[in-house]
Amino acid sequence: MTRRLALRTLVVTMAFVAATAISWWALPIAAGLFGALTARDRSGAVVAGFAGMLAWAAALAYDAVIGPVGAVASTLGGVLQIRPIGVYVLTLSFAGLISVCSAIVARSAVRAFASRSASGG
Amino acid sequence: MTPTPRTSSPATVALAAAVLAGSLYIGGVSVAGAPPLGALLDPVHGVWALARTATPPATANLAIPNLSTPVDVRFDDRGVPHIFAGSVADVVRALGYVHARDRLFQMELQTRAVAGTLAELVGDRALPLDQEARAQGLAAAARRGFERLADTSGARALATAYADGVNAYIANMSSADLPFEFRLLSAQPQRWEPMYTAYLFARMGLTLAYSEGELRRDAVEALVGRAATDALFPVNNPIQEPIQPNGQRSARFDWKAIPPPQPGDTAKAIVALAVRDSRAAFIAAMSGIVDVAAPSRGDQMGTGAFAHVEQLDDVAVGSNNWAVAPRRAAAGHALLAGDPHLALSLPSIWYEAHLVVQDSLDVYGVTLPGAPLPPIGFTRDVAWSVTNTGADVADYFVETVDDSIRPRRYQVDGEWRQLNERVEAIHAKDGRILATDTVLETHRGPMLRSGDQWVSRRWLITDGYDSIIPFLGAAQARNVRELLTATEAFFAPAQNFVSADRDGHIALRSTGRFPVRTRGAARGDQLLDGSRSANDWQTWWTPREYPQAYDPAQGFVASANQQPKDPRVDPRYLGWDWPSPWRAMRINEMLRADSAVTPDKMRRMQTDPVSAQTAYFLPAFIAAAAAAERDTILARAAQMLSAWDGRLVAENREAVLYEAALSELASRTWDELAVSVAGGLPRRVDTPQSSVLLELMQDPGSLWWDDQSTPDVREQRDDIVRASLVAAWQRVVARLGPPGPAWRWGASRHALVRHLLGIPALSRENVPVTGGPGSVAPSSGNGNHGASWRMVVELGDEVRGWGIYPGGQSGNPASARYAEFLGKWSAGTLDTLRFPRRADDLEAGITSSRILFRGAP
The missing domain is CATH 2.30.120.10 (Aminohydrolase, N-terminal nucleophile (Ntn) domain, beta-sheet knob region)
Known part of the structure; x- marks a missing residue:
């Protein structure tokens, strides 16, 4: 079960990385799609949120391989008047937040549509 | 049976929807001036991408339209591009590209500052700056000047080629390449027009000749x-x-009596003060810093222990250059040094580059991002540097x-x-x-x-004028004579060109257009009657009449912004706002005393901590306090100054007291020039040069010494000198405590190298400096002026150059090259400048990256 969840999270993370390659706004769209597709799954939103954070963390890791990510964090942290670690937290939190919220909203919408269809309404 | 999934409560869904909507909103829309968070934090396209562009790729193959032959650009271990091209136009195209790559935001900001379109970039708060820029009409004038250039003119061709390079970079930019500041401002760069180079020169004109x-x-x-x-x-x-x-072998003192003050019109002076204040921010912006991030930071950042004190006006400016003939140099080669002083900024106003076109151009120098050729530099045969002439134009x-x-x-x-x-x-x-x-x-x-x-x-x-071709001529000169001929066309702002060549010749000339006024208005230092056309400018000085010297008998030439010509030699009016010649006196003193000058001695001279001014004011303070009773403040202060060697070095403690005393002396002496502005402390309308203060010191009974706040007492010079010393002591003690480590000059005086937008996190504060009022490297009170470039060149069989500037080649704050040179600049050391003849002369370990440009299809 755990392995399956991990594998699923990994696949979703990769999909979210691909979405982010388009632009940041593609992430909540992808998360919403995932939430809709897994509307019957109780852990779908959590997976989406976690995968959103992981996707951006992976992209940051890629940046770090190429260049001085720490310097960027220091620079932006200086401008925002927060510590560099706060910039990482802010970035990953933002990704997690838009992913989980988008998944919850999409899942609820699908369920609402499904229950209305089932009731013949 | 399929288990019924747990559903989210309506409240949870509503909360998620609200958070999502809010996140998408702040993610995509600028709120309260903050950049859209999503675009900013995006790890692929957002600010994090700066990490990927902080270090250029080892090799890149790129295209620039209109390139006639391939161009090879090798960046050395200091990030300096060595551009090898087949024509001058191509080398300029490549320079435009690398300027844009490393300094695009700087170029955009300085262009908009001149055009008066800053508000479109940084927001409504720039409106007053834009209004002032439009009122000055700099952009309109630059445009007119550029449009006057013939279609076939060299200047137009080079400005257009340069624009090709800049626009090629902008066109090829990926989202990851967008500079940090554009991201903060949610903006995109505009297309670069050839006339923007003329804007840049207009801006320099305002900085140096306004x-x-x-x-x-x-x-x-x-x-x-x-x-x-x-x-x-x-x-x-x-x-x-x-x-x-x-x-002369030393300075001449032409002391005259200063007439006593006459009763005045305070209201008129207050209006003038208001006019001056209204332009202060604009002048600062045009000097490089557009302070949109924190308008009040000037009060907080690096202003030293005496930020409240108005400095003597001749403290801030301080460009120097000099050249030494072979017979006074240890190695028998001509030597040249230059250190232009300007507003300090990050990124720096300068960008080093080496431009090579076989058989027609081989110049190393500092370029201005936005312009195609170095105003200061050296070739295989000749070197030159400039200081501002400061003529009245x-x-x-x-x-x-x-x-x-x-x-x-x-x-x-x-x-x-x-x-x-x-x-x-x-x-x-x-x-x-x-x-x-x-x-x-x-x-x-x-x-x-x-x-x-x-x-x-x-x-x-x-x-409106062309500053491209004169600098192209300088860069192609083979000796000093050719350089002088090439720069004859240099228009403005007038510069004191000092040059030296490999044949052993040295020269200086104050070059630029100097207006000839009519007989009725031979001077330009007073308001003129506009209703008479006879008061308009009539013609220009001819180059033969410019202040100049070629291989003078003294064996050296030097300039430090002081008055160019001795009025006994040529009494015609050239200007009046000349700084006191303290720096020139010190430079000339050192050069006269040394007939075996070396490049390293030249380097040390550039940060020499001795102020010639001290030799005149220090004895006056000590003498005035001679009769002081023991254990009084006056006696302690005088004792402290007596023990001082007059050197403005970081460890020194007496310099803090001396500077405060001099400041007090100016305030107390020139109290007649101060007016009370509603709600504020009295402010001086203007401050005479310290050389004028010294002139007044020769007249102990002058009415100027009388303190306006004590109508019943008639003070004399020594009363004011003593009072200044006591007040200075009390002020320093009040701010720094009793004499001790806190009195270190280095703690009081430092450089403030501010980011172009005044963002503290991107600036460098409290950078230690040597020097102070009147020294060769005169650190200003608030620290935001200083040596913007230091260069020493030896014109031997192989020309060798050393240099440093307070910044780094990259404008990317995340790059290691953003402020790479600042530590060495602060320490007064210079880097060896690499000057390869061929691209392959740069060894693999020295080449940090390479770009091969080809023509775009």
Whole structure:
């Protein structure tokens, strides 16, 4: 079960990385799609949120391989008047937040549509 | 049976929807001036991408339109591009590209500052700067000047080639390449037009040749009368150590009596002060810093222990250059040194580059991002550096208008002429119109209202001019003679060119257009009557008349912004606002004393901590306090100063007291020039040079020594000197405590290298410096001026150069090259400048990256 969840999270993370390659706004769209597709799954939103954070963390890791990510964090942290670690937290939190919220909203919408269809309404 | 999934409660869904909507909103829309968070934090396209672009790829193959042959650009271990091309146009195209890659935001900001479109980039708060820029008319003048260039002119061709390079970079930019500042401002770079190079030169003209001296003089005259004003702000500095050698072996002191102050008109002076203040932010912006991030930071950042003290006016400026003939050099080769002082910024105003075109160009120097050729540098044969001449190229005319509130016509020689109306619409970031101003112009230039009068300005900088070809000529010169010929066409802002060549010749010449005024208005330091056309400029000095020297007998040439010509040699009016020649005196003293100069001695001279000024004021303080009773503050202060060697080094403690005492002395002496502004402390309308203060010191009984706040007592010089010393001691103790480590000069004086937007996190504060008032490297009180580039060149069989500037090649704050040179600059050391003849002469370990440009299809 755990392995399956991990594998699923990994696949979703990769999909979210691909979405982010388009632009940041593609992430909540992808998360919403995932939430809709897994509307019957109780852990779908959590997976989406976690995968959103992981996707951006992976992209940051890629940046770090190429260049001085720490310097960027220091620079932006200086401008925002927060510590560099706060910039990482802010970035990953933002990704997690838009992913989980988008998944919850999409899942609820699908369920609402499904229950209305089932009731013949 | 399929288990029923757990559903989210309506409240949870509503909360998620609300958070999502909020996140998407702040993610995609700028809120309260903050950039959209999503675009900013995006790890692929957002600010994090700066990490990927902080270090250029080892090799890149790129295209630039109109390139005639491939161009090879090798970046050395200091990030300096060595550009090898087949033609001058191609080398300039490649330079445009690398300038844009490393300094695109700087180029955009300086262009918009001149054009008066900053509000479109940084927001509504830039409106006053834009209004002032439009009123000055710099962009309009630069545009006119550029449009006058023939289609086939070399200047137009090079500006266009340069634009090709810049625009090739902009066109090829990925989202990851967008500079940090554009991200913060949610903006995109505009296309680079060839005339923007002319904008940049106009901006330099404003930085180096702008003066409202007549208006200041008018205010001073209102306070103390004409005779006193003429003596306090003389056309000829009372200490003569001119740029053009006059045969003297030391400075000459032309002391004159300063007439006593006459009763004045305080209200007029207050109006003048307000006019001056209204331009202060604009002048600062045009010097490089557009402070949109934290307007009040100037009060907080690096202003030293005595931020509240008005400095003597001759502290801030401080460019130097000198050249030594082979017979005075240890190795028998001509030597040249230069350190132009400007506003310090990150990224720096300068960008080092080496431009090579086989058989026609091989120049290393500092370039201005936005312009195609180095104004300072060296070739295989010749080296040159410049200081600002500071000639008077702006005159103000009191106009006779038909309506004092809404004038439409002005009178010249009894005839009414129509005022030109220029309507300027200033737009916000979102395109709406923020303001529409009407600028009135006479045939001389824009009019401004100063108190109850309309004043128009004739300013050389708004004539529009070509500064490209003279610098191309300098870069292609094979000896000093050729360099002098090539720079004859240099228009403005006038510069003191010092040069040396491999044949052992040295020269200097103050070069630029110098107006010849009419007999009735031979001087340009006073407001002129605009109703007489005879007061307009008539013609220009010829190059033969410029201040100059070629291989002078003394074996060296030097300049430090001081008065160019000894009035006994040539009494004609060139200007009046000459800094006291303390730096020149010290430089000349060192050069006269040494007949075995080396490049390293030249380097040390550039940060020499001795102030020539100290030799004159320090004994006065000590002598005035000689009769002080023991254990009094006066005695302790005098004792401390007596033990000082006069060196302004970081560890020194006496310098703090000395500087405070000198500041107090100026405040107490020139109290007649201060006016009380509602709600604030008294402020001086203007401050005479310290050389004038020294002139006054020769007259112990002058009425100027009388303290205006003690009407019943008539103070003498020594009373004021003693009071200044005591007050200085008390002030330093109040701020720093009893004499001790806190009194270190290094703790009081440091450089403040501010980011172009004034963002503290991107600036470097408290950078240690050596020097102070009157020294060769005169750190300014608030630290934001200093040596913007230091260079030493030895013109031997192989030309060798050393240099440093307070910044780094990259404008990317995340790059290791952003402030790479700052530590060495602070320490006064220089880097060896690599000067390969061929691209392959740069060894693999020295080449940090490479770009191969080919023509775009």
